[in-house]
Amino acid sequence: MAKKIWIVYKAExxxxxxxxxxxxxxxxxxxDILWENWSWEENPILPQPGDRTRDYDNLSDSGNGVTHGKDGDWIVTSVHQFSSFDTDLRxxxxxxxxxxxTSDWEMLQSGESVSQILEAVEQY
Incomplete structure (x- = not known):
């Protein structure tokens, strides 16, 4: 069973x-919180010391979705894990x-848009 994992990146x-x-x-x-995300994966790959954060943006329409990513300016120096005894939260x-x-923006792979997926579902 997958645990809910809250991953918090903090400045030192x-x-x-x-x-x-x-x-x-x-x-x-x-x-001092830089960024956070949730994971519900069965076997998540957790950040390790030496990993860099990632920056994401839409280069043609900033703030409207994400089209590109690059390595960020923050590097993980230590990782601490805490688990709940009462729940499946970590x-x-x-x-x-x-x-x-200095890192270059890379175009991200994208799948079908939500409207394309809904159109395909409606056809069935």
Missing amino acids: TMSAPGWEERQLMPKGGLT IVLCYCSFQPI
Whole structure:
């Protein structure tokens, strides 16, 4: 059975580069959280020290979906895992340091659009 895994990437310090843009909503308090995601995979591949974060964007229409990805400026320095005794929830904290690099945007593979999938389903 797959566990729910919350993966949180955090800056090693609150004053790490970019701190001015990292705010919690709705109050606007500062945070050291860089990025987070959930996994429900049976055998997830968890981040390891030395892994880089990834940046994603739509190069032709920024903020409207994702078309490209590249290696990010943050590198995982340590990983800490916590599991619940009561539920199937696991939390993975990845502390990161800012180590900027120059990397090229790569076009992401995309499947059919939602409308194309729905049209195909309606035909059956």
